[in-house]
Amino acid sequence: MQINRLFEIVYILLDKKTVTSKELAERFEVSTRTIYRDIETLSSAGIPVYMSKGKGGGISLLSDFVLNKAVLTEKEKANIISSLKAVSSVNLSETDTALEKLSSLFGETNTDWIEVDFTSWHNAEEEEKELFCNLKSAILSKNTISFSYSSGKGENTKRQVYPLKLCFKGQSWYLYGYCKTRCDNRFFKLRRMKSLSVLDETFHKRPPTQVFSKKDMLKEDFITLTLKLSKKMAYRIYDEFNTFEQLEDGSFIAEIIFPKGDLIFNYITSFGEDCEVLSPEEVRLDVKTKLQNTLKNYL
Structure with missing residues (x-):
């Protein structure tokens, strides 16, 4: 497709600075006449591409050219680069190549403001x-x-x-x-x-x-927990909860959507004595029963 060829021509020119029409024609398996038409198209679109004759001549871009706001806004370019940085954190090598190409194409030199790592601390x-x-x-x-x-x-x-x-x-x-x-x-x-x-x-x-819409997450496999947490758990409130309010005594009422199953009890008990389940009632009773059974081990 022509749009793909045009995009790659711009990238080649950014990378190699100068290239002949014959080289481009051979690369894309088209005629030199087609390449000339592509250059006219790029020029009409505002890309500063020009041709020079003689020894060392060829097709070039202005030396200070980067893909400008006529194609993508600064915010759009930043969002693309940031998204690729996040995806590259799962160690997909092809993402690194795309990131390198687009950073060059956009003329980005300050792209190291964010680092994302989805991997855990253990060696797997x-x-x-x-x-x-x-x-x-x-x-x-x-x-x-x-x-x-x-x-x-x-x-x-x-x-x-x-x-x-x-x-x-x-x-x-x-x-x-x-x-x-x-x-x-x-x-x-x-x-x-x-x-x-x-x-x-x-x-x-x-x-x-x-x-992960709320509608889908409120189906059978997920449940909304309402918890009362002491002020000592403030650091976890800010890290783990999006919906919460702080009471006058410093404690918190917080909500979280959580997968059903035994992991609920493990999560609740990770707060120790600083957590109380307010709802659903069946979860509150289940936690109470399991805590009573656990206490029997220490009698």
């Missing part, structure tokens, strides 16, 4: 990278996958899933997909997935635009 980087890349491949090629999964209740099951999207939320990576075993859409925490296999079977389901 290569294993996570391989899993992430295999899932990405399966999503793009629309291949069914199978894997062993450990649920929040400690149950190990074999699943076959149509992988639709990789998502990051609450300090964890999730796979969102249609589970053939449960006949419904599900979230799967990547840390709990083992023995991943990409199958030959393909599927045609399309991913939703947004899977």
Whole structure:
């Protein structure tokens, strides 16, 4: 397509400074006449490209040219670079190449204001990278996958899933997909997935635009917890909660959407004596019962 060729011509000129029409024609397998028309198109679009004759001549850009606001605004360029920096944190080498090219194309010299690292502190980087890349491949090629999964209740099951999207939320990576075993859409925490296999079977389901909408998260697999936390937990309130209010005594009432299962009890008890479950009532009673049973171990 011409638009792709035009974009690459600009990048080549930024990289090589000067190139002949013959070299461009051979690269794109078109005639030199087509290259001349491309140069006219770029010039008409406001790109300062010019041609010089004689020895050492060819097609060039003005030396101080960068992709300007006629194509993308400064804010749009910054957003693209920032997004690529975030994606590159999962160690995808092709992202690094795109980041390098676009930084050069935009003339960006001050792009080191942000650094994102989604990996954990423990040494499982290569294993996570391989899993992430295999899932990405399966999503793009629309291949069914199978894997062993450990649920929040400690149950190990074999699943076959149509992988639709990789998502990051609450300090964890999730796979969102249609589970053939449960006949419904599900979230799967990547840390709990083992023995991943990409199958030959393909599927045609399309991913939703947004899977972490409040509507989707209030389905069967998630629950809204209302907690009362002491003022000693202020540092965690600001780190972990988006919805909260502080009372006159310094304590907090906070809400959080959390996956159902035994992880709720683990999360509540991580606050020690500084947390009280206000709702839902069934969670409050479940935590109370488990705490009473735990206390029996110390009698």
